[in-house]
Amino acid sequence: MSDKQNEFQLVLQGDKHDIDAKVLSETINNFDNLIAELNIELKPEYPISLRVQTFKEGSFEILFALFADPNINSTLFSLLSKDNLAIAGNIISTLADLISIKQFLGGEKPKTITKTGHNQTKIENNKGEVKVINSKTGDIIFNNPTINVTINNTFQTIENETNVKGIKFQSLANEKEVLIPKAEFENVIKSDPKLLEKEIAERIEPARTITKENVSLSIFKIVFDEKYKWIFVDAEGQKISATIKDKDFFERVKKNELYFTNGDIIIAKLEISQEYNEIAKTYENRGYTVIEIKDVKHQPTQTKLHS
Template sequence: MKQNEKSQKFTIYYDAKKSELSKHKIDAYALGSSILEMSKMIYEADRVINSTEKTIDLLVTAPVKKGSVAIEFVANFLNNGGMDVLKYIGLTAASSSIVGGSAIAVSQIIRDKKVLSIDSYSDSDEVEIKLNNETIKCDKTVAELVTNPKIRKAMSEVIAQPLINKEEPVFRIEVNNVETLRLTNENIVNIRPLNKDSFNSQESVKTLTTNVKLTQINFKSKNGWKMVYENEEKNVTIQDESFFERISHNALAFKEGDIFKVELTIEEKNTANSKRTKYIIKKVLRHRASKERKLV
């Protein structure tokens, strides 16, 4: 591990009355699958949460724990984003601070019910997951994880599969010898893959007034522009006709990196396997520049 990396150990336990698990034995296939699916779940969650670069590495050690089967993992954080991966999945003590619960907690509520839609609000970090006869409020990052089919399948394989048909099954997690999660009986059974018929397509449109920095310009087209929004560079389309005409005639007054107050529309289309976001500047309200260079 490099000097600037941090790490977190966590241990998962499988136990069940009158089974090989209580004798520190587990089916070889179940053990291998559990380790593989844990890595799939964490790496897919890392991609969802920190899409720009990998932030976490996962290693396995094999401590001997009496009376159950334990698998000890070591997560090396390549930067601070890696910490969020474990937190939002529900693998650390910090998971208890998430409003509405972690991905493991919310998955127990959703079970195998069909997800109809996810409704978000521009001024809130919470979203509403709509099922047939129920609405669940949770953190928007958690919602992304629990509606991701790869993560839900891996979660089921890690938690539920090794304990199928076991008497009084127990799945638990310890971090630094402190129990952070315990699931038994129905709670384990409720961890299931995402319903394959969940939202085939879900679209949302929100419009807000905000400041953006235009970093790539295109005087010949309304497409091909880029902006910095929420500290990330994104492609954006200009649909303000009057602004487009004004800059076309006053090219020298415009500089890449100028900040504008705009009416920004964000269109999102989500499916179970992909997410597409489109940014459109509907109207430019103000050019934050010196008086002689102001376009608006």
């Protein structure tokens, strides 16, 4: 098991040391979607990315690590800040709890759900067993259909790999490893704590808008007319076009209080329009709007460029 708070391991248990490429890619993609959704639920102001660290011999071990956007000093994990590592640990611990709850309920609705105070929720399954969880985790598992469907998709994908006999989820962030044998996959896949799959589909919004704080965007194309879109490169290396709605930013540019050029990085409050993809069972980004520019980080040497 990793000894770092921002890492977790997913072990696909079995006798073989190889795996179908499609199963591997879809599993990694599903976990990437889960981390992104949990980031929105738990700490949207701190953008987090999921990275695959290494593959280890054993059954088939995948080492994941969560990192903050390296352009934002206040959230840089390499600084080993206690608070920043706690954010990663909280996301990983919550993910482990969500998988554990799905296993605990075994494909059935909970018998009782009781909020006990002290930020805790008590769940009783139909076998009379009781599990006490963090209230926020309970809110996510019962009210976030995207996370439920993505966990289901993950187990459905892994179930198709004949060499896998079970999975093990372990990290420093959660005290106990989550161990699920393949015989229990079917219950995890069909389980939704409160709703049938049809009801989940009805609850998923076809379109939504999310807001992220402190997003770093590298300037690729500058447009001084407020009506047109700028082009940026995000932390994942993807080009995006976005309208800037920050009027104060343009006023400061006109007064020569700000200067910038291609390659500079803005730290922004970013609004993202998303549409739900029924095939991929996840939200896709469709449009971007910069609501506020909080800072401009310049390249070491540059020529000033402004209106």
